[in-house]
Amino acid sequence: MTGEQLSDAGAAEILTVDGVSVSLGGRQVLDEVSFAIGAGEFTGLIGPNGAGKTTLLRVILGLQRPAAGRVAVLGRPRSVRAQPVGYVPQKVLLDPDMPMRARDLVALGLDGSRYGLRLPSKKRGQAVGEMLHAVDAERFADARVGNLSGGEQQRVLIAHALISRPRLLLLDEPLANLDLRSGQEIVSLLARIAAEQQIAVLLSAHEMNPLLPVMDRIVYLAGGRAASGPAGQVVTTEVLSRLYGHHVDVLHVHGRVLVVAGSGDDQLAAVPLPAAEAS
Amino acid sequence: MHQVYNAVFEPGFFASAQVHTAVTLGGLVAVVCGITGVFTVMRGQSFAGHALGDVSAAGGSGALLAGLSPVAGFVGLGVIGAGVMDMIGVQRVRNRDLATGIVLGAAIGLSALFLYLTSVTGATTGAVQQVLFGSIFTTPSGTIPVVAFLGAIALTSLAVICRPLLLATVSPDIAVARGVPVRLIGVVYMLALAVSVGLSSVATGAILSTALLIGPAAAALRLTRRVGRALGLACLLGVLSTWLGVLLAYDSYYWGSSHDGLPVSFFIVAVIFITYLVSGMPALRAGGRTGQPVAPAAAAERDKVAA
Numbered sequence: 001m002t003g004e005q006l007s008d009a010g011a012a013e014i015l016t017v018d019g020v021s022v023s024l025g026g027r028q029v030l031d032e033v034s035f036a037i038g039a040g041e042f043t044g045l046i047g048p049n050g051a052g053k054t055t056l057l058r059v060i061l062g063l064q065r066p067a068a069g070r071v072a073v074l075g076r077p078r079s080v081r082a083q084p085v086g087y088v089p090q091k092v093l094l095d096p097d098m099p100m101r102a103r104d105l106v107a108l109g110l111d112g113s114r115y116g117l118r119l120p121s122k123k124r125g126q127a128v129g130e131m132l133h134a135v136d137a138e139r140f141a142d143a144r145v146g147n148l149s150g151g152e153q154q155r156v157l158i159a160h161a162l163i164s165r166p167r168l169l170l171l172d173e174p175l176a177n178l179d180l181r182s183g184q185e186i187v188s189l190l191a192r193i194a195a196e197q198q199i200a201v202l203l204s205a206h207e208m209n210p211l212l213p214v215m216d217r218i219v220y221l222a223g224g225r226a227a228s229g230p231a232g233q234v235v236t237t238e239v240l241s242r243l244y245g246h247h248v249d250v251l252h253v254h255g256r257v258l259v260v261a262g263s264g265d266d267q268l269a270a271v272p273l274p275a276a277e278a279s
Numbered sequence: 280m281h282q283v284y285n286a287v288f289e290p291g292f293f294a295s296a297q298v299h300t301a302v303t304l305g306g307l308v309a310v311v312c313g314i315t316g317v318f319t320v321m322r323g324q325s326f327a328g329h330a331l332g333d334v335s336a337a338g339g340s341g342a343l344l345a346g347l348s349p350v351a352g353f354v355g356l357g358v359i360g361a362g363v364m365d366m367i368g369v370q371r372v373r374n375r376d377l378a379t380g381i382v383l384g385a386a387i388g389l390s391a392l393f394l395y396l397t398s399v400t401g402a403t404t405g406a407v408q409q410v411l412f413g414s415i416f417t418t419p420s421g422t423i424p425v426v427a428f429l430g431a432i433a434l435t436s437l438a439v440i441c442r443p444l445l446l447a448t449v450s451p452d453i454a455v456a457r458g459v460p461v462r463l464i465g466v467v468y469m470l471a472l473a474v475s476v477g478l479s480s481v482a483t484g485a486i487l488s489t490a491l492l493i494g495p496a497a498a499a500l501r502l503t504r505r506v507g508r509a510l511g512l513a514c515l516l517g518v519l520s521t522w523l524g525v526l527l528a529y530d531s532y533y534w535g536s537s538h539d540g541l542p543v544s545f546f547i548v549a550v551i552f553i554t555y556l557v558s559g560m561p562a563l564r565a566g567g568r569t570g571q572p573v574a575p576a577a578a579a580e581r582d583k584v585a586a
Binding site for chain 2: 061063085087089090092094095097098099100101104105108111112113114115116117118142143144160161
């Protein structure tokens, strides 16, 4: 079954994922996933745990070879050496004993993959300062990264990923370990950066509600298949039921969206989506 | 005044050729170990460093048995040991302890065999003491250029890979995504570590080589928030500890009535240990958000939050 594409991406396509299938250990993790993201678009990659979100991000990064299909960034085939992609991985544990200030980690985003000693440079210091300002991290720029809160560390990692001026920013579950308020701050920060710098942002999350106010598009993954488009068109009872392969209901409760297994369905006990937690 | 001076620097300290050699060798080794050690502590590979020390012991005792300079054995077998550890799986955190433990066990077994054979053949007196616990006072001065050359190789390798190594230490995922050959970087680092530990074995003996590698680096990491400064500080603490250890060992010859000097390795390791303890004093620690030393109450609060 081909992934559904309910509307086309904007004029300038940054990322094209075309019919990507991946099998890991005999299990079909991704099944002909297709979607595209344009410049300045904030896209949520939503799906329950185990839906293949991390695998899809790894394919886009060039770390996982798909069994079929192709990925293009700025129209060119993705390779790990080409650098127009920024990446914030899941669960980066920054050691409190690591002798590194927030600004040092951001500077590593500029030249961390280069060899040899680094010479002092005023220009680099300035670029780091501007980046810290852009993610509102100047307050703790000189603190040890390992001592920062989860939300603060996310800001530093985002600055680290953005300072090399990528056109595409991938974030793997950046909200997973954050409290609600820090999560909202990170989401609005990313939405602002996407719009201001015309960067395509693809953010994975198992919970879509914090993203709904700012998301331009949604890529919904379930059972290895994907549906993409504006959230209002994708997160519907019809589309998601087809995706899951059984009936689910999409409920709107006080501005929040809940996806629950529909009544009369014998798989009711195995609801693959976590219910939205009460706030 | 003069008496105090004489009590600190017992007669002949500055004139002794053995002291000159010990101070030069110790200083060189401490610089190499200080730099390497900072990366070792940050990467959490102290155990691998210790295992390479045991491999060095096997190499040093084997070299003595074969009539070679212990330095060749210390470094040579250490490099081979690092290669074996990498093959077994030092790259994966889960396999790391396993690989390290297997190599460590085999190395100690070899040391036992070589040292036994050395004692039976009677080729060298004091081999056990020399290989395991060091003999910086009796090391020939011709060793200095060899140590300097090997140390320069280790430090040059680290200088070349320092930024990718740092990135891979912060997050292997980010490093891989940026196109850093994380595996290769890890191998180069392990080889530099093996050389550093081998050189450390020259100064303090193979068993105590970890102390010079880890101690000054661990103390330095407590005192600063910046990698560059940690590297400099680790060198400084290592060199001062080694020199103070040499001085105390020299002076110990004049202590008591028996006129037997105490082992220099003991003093070096003791000074390093005390340095590490002192670096943990809250007033000295640099970990705060503002860059100011963290007050004890704030530090406790922070640790609670971190936990």
